[in-house]
Amino acid sequence: MNLMANILINVIIAFLAGSLLLGLHRKVMARVQKRPGPPIVQHLIHSLKFFFKETAIPKTVSRVFYIGIVFILALIWIVGVIVGPVAHDSLLILFGVYAVYKIVEHNSGSSSGSPYGKLSCVRAVLSAATELPLFASIVFVYLITGTMNIGEIIAYQSAHGPLIFSIPLAALMFFMLIITKSPYSPFAITKDKALISGFETEHFGFLRGFMLFSESIAWYVMLWVFLTIFFGPLSAVGYLIGMVAISFITGFINAATPLLSPNHSVMTQITIGAICFFGTVLMIFTGVVA
Amino acid sequence: MLDYMIYILTFAVGSILGLLYSYKQHGEPFVAVTKFNIPFTVISIIGWVLGFNSGNIILSAIGFLLAGFVMGERPGYGRKETAVGLIVGIIVYILLMCRLM
Numbered sequence: 287m288n289l290m291a292n293i294l295i296n297v298i299i300a301f302l303a304g305s306l307l308l309g310l311h312r313k314v315m316a317r318v319q320k321r322p323g324p325p326i327v328q329h330l331i332h333s334l335k336f337f338f339k340e341t342a343i344p345k346t347v348s349r350v351f352y353i354g355i356v357f358i359l360a361l362i363w364i365v366g367v368i369v370g371p372v373a374h375d376s377l378l379i380l381f382g383v384y385a386v387y388k389i390v391e392h393n394s395g396s397s398s399g400s401p402y403g404k405l406s407c408v409r410a411v412l413s414a415a416t417e418l419p420l421f422a423s424i425v426f427v428y429l430i431t432g433t434m435n436i437g438e439i440i441a442y443q444s445a446h447g448p449l450i451f452s453i454p455l456a457a458l459m460f461f462m463l464i465i466t467k468s469p470y471s472p473f474a475i476t477k478d479k480a481l482i483s484g485f486e487t488e489h490f491g492f493l494r495g496f497m498l499f500s501e502s503i504a505w506y507v508m509l510w511v512f513l514t515i516f517f518g519p520l521s522a523v524g525y526l527i528g529m530v531a532i533s534f535i536t537g538f539i540n541a542a543t544p545l546l547s548p549n550h551s552v553m554t555q556i557t558i559g560a561i562c563f564f565g566t567v568l569m570i571f572t573g574v575v576a
Numbered sequence: 577m578l579d580y581m582i583y584i585l586t587f588a589v590g591s592i593l594g595l596l597y598s599y600k601q602h603g604e605p606f607v608a609v610t611k612f613n614i615p616f617t618v619i620s621i622i623g624w625v626l627g628f629n630s631g632n633i634i635l636s637a638i639g640f641l642l643a644g645f646v647m648g649e650r651p652g653y654g655r656k657e658t659a660v661g662l663i664v665g666i667i668v669y670i671l672l673m674c675r676l677m
Binding site: 522 | 585647648649
């Protein structure tokens with residue numbers, strides 16, 4: 287198939303699947319809290335709706351940056367789709383995508399001119415604590431498989447079995463990143479309701495539409511990467527079951543957990559990351575991991 | 577990947593149509609419906625069975641459209657019907673797999 291067509295199809299799938307999974311996530315949270323919750327398709331309708339709303343630009347914004355950052359956000363997650371599901375390329379590029387996403391989160395808040403956006407921007411710097419466990423997790427995958435290439439990691443797993451059985455604590459570190467990125471997460475300090483919508487507060491109309499579009503793609507890409515690098519070669523049904531299961535689990539966790547304060551959030555992430563890191567190192571040195 | 581895109585697109589369109597239809601039919605505030613809607617159950621069963629088992633892009637797409645239509649109904653409606661349709665669809669899928677093995 288033509289590469290451009292392949293990219294387009296994968297981006298559409300990522301957007302639709304990500305939106306429906308986020309809708310499911312919200313539904314699960316609602317049911318745990320004994321509310322009926324919105325329909326599963328609501329997140330998708332919500333995203334599309336914003337593209338047709340009037341776009342207002344506040345006077346206090348840094349205009350070029352304020353508008354440009356939204357397109358950069360969409361672009362980096364499209365790159366995530368290209369590197370992951372389309373090309374099966376290097377995990378390091380995906381790590382780069384996540385790092386740039388943090389910068390975008392930071393700059394989106396700072397360009398808005400809103401105090402809520404600025405506070406969210408400061409918290410985005412703190413929440414970079416999630417990148418350390420993510421990086422450690424990727425390093426362990428490299429140490430075991432000897433490659434950063436997703437295609438080769440899949441090939442390794444088809445020969446030696448899924449990595450979740452050999453380095454479960456590294457998978458737990460990656461899973462913590464997924465919890466952090468999920469809506470209403472205990473670690474989502476940049477979108478604390480005390481900050482209204484955090485760095486997104488001052489983005490209206492189609493700009494917000496692009497942000498929701500990017501969020502859906504981001505959710506799909508992260509679930510895809512997690513399932514691919516820890517659960518071996520999966521069929522489409524396998525990915526579907528895995529993504530639905532993870533959305534369910536994160537929905538339960540987020541519904542039952544209050545939002546942590548920034549310092550507690552960072553300390554919890556670092557502590558879980560450190561325990562998993564040293565646990566995996568111990569497993570490797572004691573020969574538990576071959 | 578084109579087939580998966582068609583499936584997910586038809587499922588999303590079906591869900592939106594189901595939502596619009598059920599809001600037109602039921603304008604009242606939220607009620608947890610206990611009644612079992614037989615026609616919607618049949619639609620859901622046809623949808624999930626076709627979606628999972630037809631092996632044909634067009635028939636599967638129609639199946640996911642129908643399944644999405646029932647699943648996408650407003651909160652409180654279409655839950656049991658979807659559960660029945662999904663269970664029947666999965667059972668038929670497993671039976672067909674066993675037959676092939």
